[in-house]
Amino acid sequence: MGILNVTPDSFFDGGRYADENKILERVAGMLEDGATFIDLGAYSSRPGADFVSEAQELERIVPIVELLVRNFPEILLSIDTFRSNVAKETISAGAAIINDIAAGGLDSEMMKVVGALKVPYIMMHMKGNPNTMQQLASYSDLTQEVLEYFSHKISEARSYGIDDLVLDPGFGFAKTLAHNYELMSKVELLHMAGLPLLVGVSRKSMVYKLLNVTPAQALNGTTVLHTIALQKGAQILRVHDVKQAMECIAIIDHLNANKNE
Structure with missing residues (x-):
């Protein structure tokens, strides 16, 4: 899953993709490098990010959905939003998946809307x-608390008729550096839920703060964590650097194929 942020203040790529040509070039590159999905967000969820109204979020994101669907008709677009109306409008514009950092916790209508839309729903663990x-x-x-959270959220989502669910442990969200590594060390336990697992650690503070580098220098550490996540059974990696993530996937797939022979 390649990341496309059309926000001015995301922690790594904020403001880079401010015009149509740059957006199209970025997406074409990620698809060429092997991305299955493109995750489009118009509201930075980094700690302390500026508030964005629903009207602003829609104004930013809907034209980009239309632009990408028009230029890449086969694209699978995931929308990074916690607002039900943004979910509704972007799916109507041609997006395919909703990726909600709050799993319905910041908009009581979200699960009801996703259930009615009949699209896959990515639910992340977060507090507040x-x-x-x-x-x-x-x-x-x-x-244990993350597992209990997902048990509740899965039950709620099913009650609204959501069939296709993906779980995201929420690395960096309501978690300290120590929490992030504790969770990564046990992330395979989340497979108990029997659902696909998405891991999003790309260039996050759990990498750059531990290694005392900047987000721009955090690719190597990110690649190490991607490798570990794949070995622990993650099915989706949410990444800024698609080519390098695909290399991780190719190597782990080859190892697994040899192990199973």
Whole structure:
């Protein structure tokens, strides 16, 4: 899953893709490098990010959905939003998947709308909202609490008729550096839910703060974590660097093929 942020303030690529030509060039490159999905977001969820109204989010994102569907008719677009109306409008414009950082927790209509739209739904683990989440990073048993959260969310989603669910552990969301690595060390336990697992660690603070580098210098550390996530059974990697992630996938696939012979 290649990341396309059309926000001015995302932690790594904010403001890079501000015109149509740059957007088309970026997406063409990710698809050429092997991306299955493109994850499009118009509201930065980094801690302390600026508030964006629903009208602003729609104004930013719907024209980009239309642009990408027009230029890449086979594209599978995932929409990174926690707002039901944005979900509705972007699916209507040609997107295919909703990726909700709050799993319905920031919009009580979200699951109802996704159920009616009959599209796949990615549910992430988070506490609070992007502005409060880091103050809520407290757990007695992190992995157990994440599993319990997903058990509840899966049941709720099924009650709204959502058939296709993907789980995202939410690395970096309401989690300290230690929490992130504790969760990665046990992430295979989330397969108990019997659903596909998405891992999003690309160039995040769990990489660059640990290694004392910048996000721009965090590709090597990201690649290490992608390899570990794949070995632990992750089915989707959400990444800024598609070519390098695809190389990880190719190597792990080859290892697994030899192991199973």
